[in-house]
Amino acid sequence: MDISAPKSAPAIARPRNALALCLALAAPGAALAQDAGAERAAAAPVLALMQRSTDAPQTAQKLLTAEGARPLDTREARLELVVDTTTSQIWNPGTSRYDTVELRSYKSPGTDPAIPFVAPTVVTAPGETVRVALKNDLEPEPDCAQPSLNTPHCFNSTNLHSHGLWVSPTGNSDNVLLTLRPGVAFEYEYNLPADHPAGTFWYHPHLHGSTALQVSSGMAGALLVRGQRLPSPTRNGDLDTLLRDASAEQPMPERLLMFQQVAYACRNGEGKIKTAADGRWICDPGDVGQIDNYEDQFGFGTWQKSGRYTSVNGVVLxxxxxxxxxxxxxxxxxxxxxxxxxxxxxxxxxxxxxxxxxxxxxxxxxxxxxxxxxxxxxxxxxxxxxxxxxxxxxxxxxxxxxxxxxxxxxxxxxxxxxxxxxxxxxxxxxxxxxxxxxxxxxxxxxxGFAEQIGTRALIARQLGASAQRNMPADVQQRVLADLDNGLRLSAFVPHRDIPKDEVNGQQSLFFNITDDDQYQVDGNSYAPTQARDLVLGRTEEWTLTSKRGGHPFHIHVNPFQVVAIYDPKGNDVSQSGEASDPQYANLRGTWKDTLFVKQGYNVVIRTRYERYIGEYVLHCHILDHEDRGMMQNVRMLVPDGKGGGIPANAHH
The missing domain is CATH 2.60.40.420 (Cupredoxins -  blue copper proteins)
Structure with missing residues (x-):
C-alpha cells in the first residue's frame, strides 16, 4: 500500500436535498421525503480500510522453528492517512443553500467523496498493533515562523494524537512532540496492550500552534477498540460481551455520532469575513469557505456569532x-x-x-x-x-x-x-x-409500534437476558445481581477503584487567562523546556481549579478516577443528580481522560502512573486555548525518580 501515490483531484460533494427535508417538516403530518432521508441520513463515518496481517498471510512475519520458517500472526493493522486539502459542500440552513468549502482533511482509501473532511473510523482490538502511515501533502510554508511560541502558527504542519489510548507516548507511538512539515511521511505505531480497555476513543492532530485550526477543519476520526473478553472471578470483562440484542445472538445495534463545528468563513476583497445584516457569516455563490485565521475565526463567542451549525458525521441537519x-x-x-x-x-x-x-x-x-x-x-x-x-x-x-x-x-x-x-x-x-x-x-x-415498557426496565430485561445467555457460570449470578441493584456494571469496569490509602502523592493544577490575554497552566504559558515530573508506579491525588473561565482538563496516557467536585460553596456536586448540576451529576467514582473544570470549583481526581515512561502533555481541550499556551509537558520518570533520560531543560 503506497502512501506516496499521486494526488487525486479534489472531491466535490454530490448535491443533498436539505431543502426537501425542511419542506417535509413544514408539511402538516407529513413524513420526511424518502429521497431526502436517504441523501441526508446521519450515516456513520466510513470504516478505515486497514490491511491486517491475518488478511494477507504472505506478508506476515516468519517464526523460525526447527522445522523451518512458519507464518506468525503478528496481529498488526495498517492504515494510510494523507493530510491534504479537499473541496466539498456544507449545507447552510441560514441561507438555504450549500456553501463550497476547502478544508484541511485526512484522506484515506475509501474516504466518502461526498464528505471528504470526515476521517474514517479506525476499529481495533486489545493486543493489536495499529500502524498509521501519515503523509503530509499540504502546501509548503517557507515563512511559517511565529512571533512567539504561543501565537498560533504553521497551519500546514501537523502530527497525530490517539486521544485516550493507553499506549506509549514516546518514539513513533503517541508522540505529540513530533513535527511533520509539508512533504514529510511518518509511520506511527500504536501497540495496544492485551489488557487495554475496549471503548470509544478518537484521533486528531496535536501540533502546538496548529491544532485548533486543523481539528476545526474536520481533521478528526473515531477510534473504536472492540473487546471479546468475558469476565471471570479474577478479571473483569468487556462491556461489548453484555451489550447484545434482544435475542443475545448479535451485538446491540449501535450508532456513532461525531459532532463537529467547522467554522469556515468567506472573505471580501479586503480580507474581512462576509456577514449578513444580523452578523451571521455568509458565503455568496462562487465563494469558497476556508479556515485560515485565528484572529477572527476563533475565540469567545465566535461560534455563536458565525451562525454555523454543529454537524453530525459531516452532515448539517x-x-x-x-x-x-x-x-x-x-x-x-x-x-x-x-x-x-x-x-x-x-x-x-x-x-x-x-x-x-x-x-x-x-x-x-x-x-x-x-x-x-x-x-x-x-x-x-x-x-x-x-x-x-x-x-x-x-x-x-x-x-x-x-x-x-x-x-x-x-x-x-x-x-x-x-x-x-x-x-x-x-x-x-x-x-x-x-x-x-x-x-x-x-x-x-x-x-414500528409503541413499546409499553420504560427504557430502564427494557435495559434491565435485555441485559439480564444477555447475561443469562452469554456470561460464564462462575460470574453469571454476580452480573445478574448487579443489574438488579440499580443497573450496576462492576464486572466490566476496566480499572480498579483507587482508595485513599493507596495514594502516596499529591498534585495541584490551575488554569488561568490573564488580563493581558496570556493562557496559562500553573501561572505559566507553554514552554517545551519546562515539565512536571511524575514518578512511574506512584498513585497520586490531583486538585484541579480554574481562576478564569471553564476549561476541559485532558492528560495523555493515564486516565483518572473522579473523587469529588466541590462548587464554590463547598458542596460535592459529583454525588448529586441533574437537578443540582447536570455537568457533574453522578460523576463520583467514574473514570475519564477529559473533565471540565469550572471557574471557582475544586475538582479532585486520582490516577495511577502505570507502565509507560516518557514525556507527554496535559492541557485545556479548548484547542485554541492549548495553541495559545494552556498546555504543560509531563515527564514520567522511572521509579527512583532519577532516570529521566534527557532533562526537561534540554528538551527541544
Missing part, C-alpha cells in the same frame, strides 16, 4: 433513520469540536411543525420551544471517554465538552419524529462562560 420504537440501541457520542459545548437532548417533535429554515439565535430557540415539546427522553450512559462505568447513569441532559465521549443506551417509546437538539447550555456549563442558544442537530425518524 441530518435525519436519523432505521430507528424502531422500543428497540434498544448503543449510541457512541463523540465531541470532536474545538470549543463549544453540546448539550444533547432527545424530544418528540409535534406532528404539525413549521420549518426551521433560516432561523438562528432567539428565533431558533423559539422554534425548538414550540415544536420540540415531547418529554425529554433519558439517555443511559454506560461509559465515558471509552471507560465503562461501575453503574449506568441516567441522563436527561448529556453535556459534552470538546474531547468528551459518551456511550449511551437509548430507546424511543413510540413511532414518530423526534428532535435531536443541542439544548441551551447555561453559562456555568459552557466553555464560553455565556448561555448558549439551542440548536437543532437533526430529526430522528422512528418506525
Amino acid at each position: 441530518p435525519t436519523f433513520s432505521g430507528l424502531q420504537a422500543g428497540r434498544l440501541e448503543r449510541w457512541r457520542l463523540l465531541h470532536a469540536g474545538v470549543r463549544d459545548t453540546v448539550n444533547l437532548q432527545l424530544r418528540e417533535l409535534r406532528s404539525r411543525a413549521s420549518s426551521p429554515v433560516g432561523l438562528a439565535g432567539d428565533a431558533l430557540e423559539t422554534w425548538v420551544g414550540k415544536n420540540c415539546t415531547g418529554e425529554v427522553l433519558s439517555q443511559f450512559e454506560v461509559a465515558a471517554d471509552g471507560l465503562t462505568h461501575g453503574q449506568i447513569i441516567e441522563k436527561r441532559e448529556n453535556v459534552l465538552q470538546p474531547g468528551y465521549r459518551s456511550d449511551v443506551l437509548v430507546a424511543f417509546p413510540r413511532p414518530g419524529r423526534y428532535c435531536v437538539i443541542d439544548a441551551a447550555a447555561p453559562a456555568s456549563a459552557s466553555v464560553t462562560q455565556a448561555a448558549e442558544d439551542r440548536q437543532l442537530l437533526g430529526i430522528a425518524e422512528v418506525s
